[in-house]
Amino acid sequence: MQEQYNNIGAIYQEFKSQATLPIAEEFTFFQLLGNLEEKTILDLACGTGFYTRLIKQKGATKVVGVDISEAMLQSARQQEEQQPLGIEYHLGDGLQLEQIGSFELITAVYLLNYAQNPEQLVSMFVSVGKNLKEGGRLVAITTHPDFQMSQYNPTKYGVTVTKQESIPQGYYCEIDFHTSSPFSIQCFGWNQSVYQEAAKEAGLKNLALHPIEIPPQAIEKYGVDYWQDFRDNNLIIALSCEK
Numbered sequence: 001m002q003e004q005y006n007n008i009g010a011i012y013q014e015f016k017s018q019a020t021l022p023i024a025e026e027f028t029f030f031q032l033l034g035n036l037e038e039k040t041i042l043d044l045a046c047g048t049g050f051y052t053r054l055i056k057q058k059g060a061t062k063v064v065g066v067d068i069s070e071a072m073l074q075s076a077r078q079q080e081e082q083q084p085l086g087i088e089y090h091l092g093d094g095l096q097l098e099q100i101g102s103f104e105l106i107t108a109v110y111l112l113n114y115a116q117n118p119e120q121l122v123s124m125f126v127s128v129g130k131n132l133k134e135g136g137r138l139v140a141i142t143t144h145p146d147f148q149m150s151q152y153n154p155t156k157y158g159v160t161v162t163k164q165e166s167i168p169q170g171y172y173c174e175i176d177f178h179t180s181s182p183f184s185i186q187c188f189g190w191n192q193s194v195y196q197e198a199a200k201e202a203g204l205k206n207l208a209l210h211p212i213e214i215p216p217q218a219i220e221k222y223g224v225d226y227w228q229d230f231r232d233n234n235l236i237i238a239l240s241c242e243k
Contacts, residue, residue, distance in 0.1 A: 019158025
């Protein structure tokens with residue numbers, strides 16, 4: 001994962017701002033987070049700080065971003081220098097993160113999908129548990145357990161799945177991102193039961209999966225038909241659980 005994103009750097013920011021998949025992703029993410037006023041938030045797999053900055057701008061009092069890629073963090077820190085919001089950024093691995101604080105909310109947009117086996121998924125949830133206050137929540141975006149490349153490919157939304165192979169309790173996939181300098185990632189999709197067992201083993205509870213919702217403005221702009229494939233066979237899904 002570190003190597004993948006060290007090579008991507010700021011290009012990933014282009015995908016976030018130009019593709020249509022992130023429109024629905026962002027809408028669903030903040031719907032689940034709810035009111036962020038006065039909250040302390042840890043953003044795992046923060047990348048270039050796309051969501052980290054939005055979270056701070058929505059009223060969180062303390063926001064810390066953690067990512068495994070120094071190249072991604074360099075871009076995030078440059079933005080913080082240019083437009084200071086008071087965000088801290090740390091180099092760290094969500095797979096084996098020690099306690100860096102006690103947070104009311106932890107976010108993880110595209111972290112869990114890099115777990116290569118159920119044991120690594122448990123480790124990621126353990127990292128969350130170490131840094132989550134009692135009663136705190138995790139909100140994540142990850143690959144959808146039921147996505148089927150054979151049914152359609154989400155190319156028009158900004159990505160193309162070039163490979164999907166079944167593995168025990170899930171699948172492995174390779175995804176191309178359509179940016180000015182195209183890049184690819186490799187990740188995993190796990191069955192809902194795998195997420196539930198991993199969260200439970202890490203001491204977290206009430207795990208739920210939430211469908212990605214499309215904001216009314218995006219339906220109006222692109223039309224109902226444009227989003228039909230997205231609704232029928234979504235590549236991504238939201239996840240939440242509590243401590």
